[in-house]
Amino acid sequence: MYIIVVGGGKVGYFLSLALLSEGHEILIIEKEADKCKVIAEELGSVVMRGDGCEVRTLEDAGANRADLMVAVTHRDEVNLVACQVAKHRFGVKRTIARISNPKNEALFKMLGIDVTVSSTNLILEHIEEKLPTHSMSHLLTLEDGDLEIVEVNVKPDSAVVGKRVSDIVLPVNSLICLIINSARGAQVPTGSSVIEAGDHIIAVAQPEQEMELRTALTG
Amino acid sequence: MKIVIMGCGRVGGMLAGMLDESGHQVTVIDIDSWSFRWLPRSFGGKALVGDGTDVETLRMAGIEEADVFVSTTQGDNRNVMAAQAAKHIFNVHKVVCRIYDPLREELYRSMGLETMSPTKLGANALMNIILGKGG
Numbered sequence: 001m002y003i004i005v006v007g008g009g010k011v012g013y014f015l016s017l018a019l020l021s022e023g024h025e026i027l028i029i030e031k032e033a034d035k036c037k038v039i040a041e042e043l044g045s046v047v048m049r050g051d052g053c054e055v056r057t058l059e060d061a062g063a064n065r066a067d068l069m070v071a072v073t074h075r076d077e078v079n080l081v082a083c084q085v086a087k088h089r090f091g092v093k094r095t096i097a098r099i100s101n102p103k104n105e106a107l108f109k110m111l112g113i114d115v116t117v118s119s120t121n122l123i124l125e126h127i128e129e130k131l132p133t134h135s136m137s138h139l140l141t142l143e144d145g146d147l148e149i150v151e152v153n154v155k156p157d158s159a160v161v162g163k164r165v166s167d168i169v170l171p172v173n174s175l176i177c178l179i180i181n182s183a184r185g186a187q188v189p190t191g192s193s194v195i196e197a198g199d200h201i202i203a204v205a206q207p208e209q210e211m212e213l214r215t216a217l218t219g
Numbered sequence: 220m221k222i223v224i225m226g227c228g229r230v231g232g233m234l235a236g237m238l239d240e241s242g243h244q245v246t247v248i249d250i251d252s253w254s255f256r257w258l259p260r261s262f263g264g265k266a267l268v269g270d271g272t273d274v275e276t277l278r279m280a281g282i283e284e285a286d287v288f289v290s291t292t293q294g295d296n297r298n299v300m301a302a303q304a305a306k307h308i309f310n311v312h313k314v315v316c317r318i319y320d321p322l323r324e325e326l327y328r329s330m331g332l333e334t335m336s337p338t339k340l341g342a343n344a345l346m347n348i349i350l351g352k353g354g
Contacts, residue, residue: 053295053296053323054320054322054323055320055322055323055326056322075296076272076300077272077294077296077297077299077300078296080296080299080300081295081296081299081300081323084299084326084330085323085326088326088329088330089326101273103273103274103275104272104274106308107274107300107303107304107307107308110307110308111303111307
């Protein structure tokens with residue numbers, strides 16, 4: 001494939017490096033002379049100095065035969081315009097734009113950018129996935145009793161989904177005291193209450209058993 | 220009319236003053252409060268510090284009730300992005316976008332934006348003066 005990469009910063013550089021090694025034809029368009037020089041030294045003659053939003057630059061880059069445009073500068077508006085010019089002026093079929101402000105995702109999609117990659121959202125998703133603390137939050141510490149009240153948000157892939165409370169093995173001295181369901185509201189559970197995805201569980205536990213409780217409810 | 224102007228440079232500031240003077244409800248957005256020096260002393264509209272390419276800033280500027288949106292920052296791409304947000308997300312009735320680059324101006328006009336290229340206008344005006352056709 002012939003791929004035009006707009007932006008020769010770190011993202012553009014490493015992206016191009018990977019795409020080159022996969023055998024694609026790459027042209028990086030970069031505004032700054034210094035960056036162009038470094039890229040040319042490291043990757044060879046795959047870089048052109050210019051503004052990737054300019055019709056003339058894209059013309060020189062042969063955008064009309066490009067299969068894909070990837071705009072990865074650090075400025076959302078530049079990435080948007082580069083993709084739009086490629087698509088509407090040169091008929092590039094597929095455009096990918098990097099986005100910094102997650103709020104721009106909807107606008108870019110609406111304006112016909114095929115794929116948007118929001119680094120901010122990607123990192124956020126990873127935090128939500130990888131950091132268990134995110135699905136369990138402290139509500140209150142009862143100092144006298146050496147107890148904590150915590151809230152756990154039950155994810156669809158959690159092992160407790162569909163289980164009865166009496167079947168969940170909890171650490172000693174911990175207790176599920178409340179299940180908040182979006183349809184039924186808050187309920188004090190009995191042994192036969194069933195946990196559903198999306199439920200919020202309010203539980204009491206000793207601080208040292210927090211990890212164990214977390215594993216029991218989110219694992 | 221309710222008018223939101225993004226970019227308070229010489230042009231944006233002067234335009235805001237003129238529209239305010241003629242009785243319209245004007246809000247000017249600029250990323251730098253120092254730019255508001257371009258507004259006339261008599262300006263009675265609102266001046267908001269913020270990034271007009273951010274939809275939240277546009278909301279704060281009252282874009283949802285606006286009849287007109289004008290983008291006049293120094294950056295063609297910023298102007299294009301904000302104008303498209305005003306048109307497609309907020310359905311503003313009249314959206315005008317300044318684009319210096321004549322080629323990009325042509326492209327976005329063909330895509331349905333109402334555009335103005337000071338480069339083209341300026342060059343034409345100078346041409347007319349030089350050739351004595353009046354300016």
